[in-house]
Amino acid sequence: MRLKVGIPRSLFYYKFAPFWESFFPALGAEVVISDQTNKRILDDGVKSCVDEACLPIKLFYGHVLNLADKADYILIPRFTSISRNEYICPEFGGLPDMIRHNLKGIPKIIDTEINMRRSDKGGIKAAIEAGAILGADRRTAVTAYRTALEYMQNTCALPIPWQINSKNETRPVNWSCSKVENRPQNDSQKSENRPQNWDCQKSENCPQSCSKSENCPRGKRIRKLRIGVIGHPYNVYDKYISMDLLGKLEKYGAAVRTVEMVDEDAINCQAAKLPKPMFWNYGRLAYGAALHMAEAGEVDGFICISSFGCGVDSFVHDLIERAIRKKYGIPLITMTIDEHSGEAGFNTRLEAFVDMLQWRNQNENYISAFG
């Protein structure tokens, strides 16, 4: 019988899913992924976790409980660092211990430490350790690591938000897609790869982007709204806890740009402008991506999704807000989510924000660079 490795559909699943889904089968294990987030999972998580933890951590508890009788092992790596000189969050580092001491009756935990702060070799070390837990020898683990890494790098990494809607899946990346020949390297190539209704003129079916004057209420051409969504991938792409933000924006006729859609080089270029480099992986990505979007004039407004009590968000989103306000004057709204979030209030704020952006767009005084 093949061993079953359970992967909670939470936290870094939204970053490393292709890797894990390729790595564990290569070790001869079967991968079981927890259900899509639902009320039950959230409630279970909230009940078993300390009150002070942030929503994603509570949700993670729920996903682990969801896997309790479905798998032989549960993957809860100790994420110390996934990039040079950068950390993630202390709560990620303590997660295996928290789960082990707070939840009873769960399967064995794969709690290898992933620490790539000093060197990239931390990854391969973690892979060997994880392999050893599953009874795979060193060589198999290393090979599996290499293939999985290659697979992750070659898997189409551009999130395509409207696929989320059509497939009813929360995956940010169309991970099921076959390997893309080569990843777009520079911006010009990327724009070709961009979903075609990113640019308003081309889209036919969207009511808001009326290149044809008869659709337009004022007989003017209105650009399709473009909104930058800044937030942890596990908040933004989880349809349940983000209250389907991406889907709603789509419904309002806005095109969405997320942190993951911005080229890493562009991110680093902007993040390098900080007087002190950020020591959180998410901090660098979010700050760089937001500033790149603003600098390149890619978006009309920003929505920051932060989870209540998230320490990293409290700093990063504040720095982003200050930078954007000061230099670019692009509207920005921070939406805080927690386990109590009422959807009606969320919708009201979101609609008001989108309306405001529309008005700005149509405003007579606004001289659009697009004519």
Place this chain on the structure above:
Amino acid sequence: MKITFPHLGNTYICVKSILDDLGIDYVIPPFSNKKALELGTRYTPEMVCLPLKINIGNYIQAYEMGADTILMAGGCGPCRFGYYSQLHREILRDAGFDMEIITLEGTNGAADLIAKIRKIIPDNAALVKLPAILCRAVKIAMRADELEMLSFRVRARERVRGTTDKIYRDFREKVLKTRGTKNILRLLNETERMLKEVEQDPDANPLRVGIVGEIYTGIEQFASFMIQERLGRLGVEVDRKVTVSNWIIEHMIKKGLHLPRDMEFAHAAKPWLGTMIGGHAQETIGHTAMYAKSGYDGVIQIFPFSCMPEIVAESLLPTVEKDTGIPVLSLIIDEMTGEAGYMTRVEAFVDMLEKRRESAKYAEKFLLSWN
């Protein structure tokens, strides 16, 4: 240039003495107070942690007294403290306080650190004296912490309530008027002698409670509603292992010189939290276990709301409590915490500890009144 620095317990004594000896102009902000917290809360983002808010309050009050340069320590994560200085700078600039921040940290290399020190001490003659002054300053830090610990012991045993408080408060005021390392050392000696002469109850057998948790709320008495003094007044002997001098010796001197560090707490924390995850989470767990081992009656964990490492510790403490049998009370503090409710909990905890000690003493012949 008029230097100021944020308050952290008795750190001001140490920093003041250095600046005195170097002949640098400085302003010590008023001891942290409600007004400082109010100012801090007004200008800082909602979700950041309490120490940052009080720091901002300290700076603004010092600014009103004429300070224009802030001296600050730094770090490299994952605790938010490492990025404090950057956010401080942004907040003060946006709020219209024209202050420069000098962060003394080694993350940008030794050359950067030396350049910063040169900026503060342009005078060569003063620079030559620096090593000797620093040696004395470290001694002052150690002596000041010893004095505080002594006050904890004496306060729980004093015959006339309030004697220790008076001596200790006088000392904190007198230090402000004393200049130079040598004079301050003399004052420390004198105060220590006075404290030792306080009439004590030889038969007193006070409850012993260990304070663990986040360093700022532990050391800065204002942030924790003077809990350590108040416990003393309830006749409880308090101990705290996380001190400024300990931090200087372990994190600055030993780490800088790559000397073996005192890892007793890490060893003690091993069964519950095997690795360093940032902040003082491992210390919290380790010290709790050590207090349990040395027969303390209880442990109080204090941390500011949304402190990430302490949340991990908090969720592990119930297991530590169960495994070692030491009662633990977790207190979470933010600017909204009501003092009365907080003290009720502390008093109830102390009552519980008393009852516990009593029932342990009479465990054999414990009788209820109606038996």
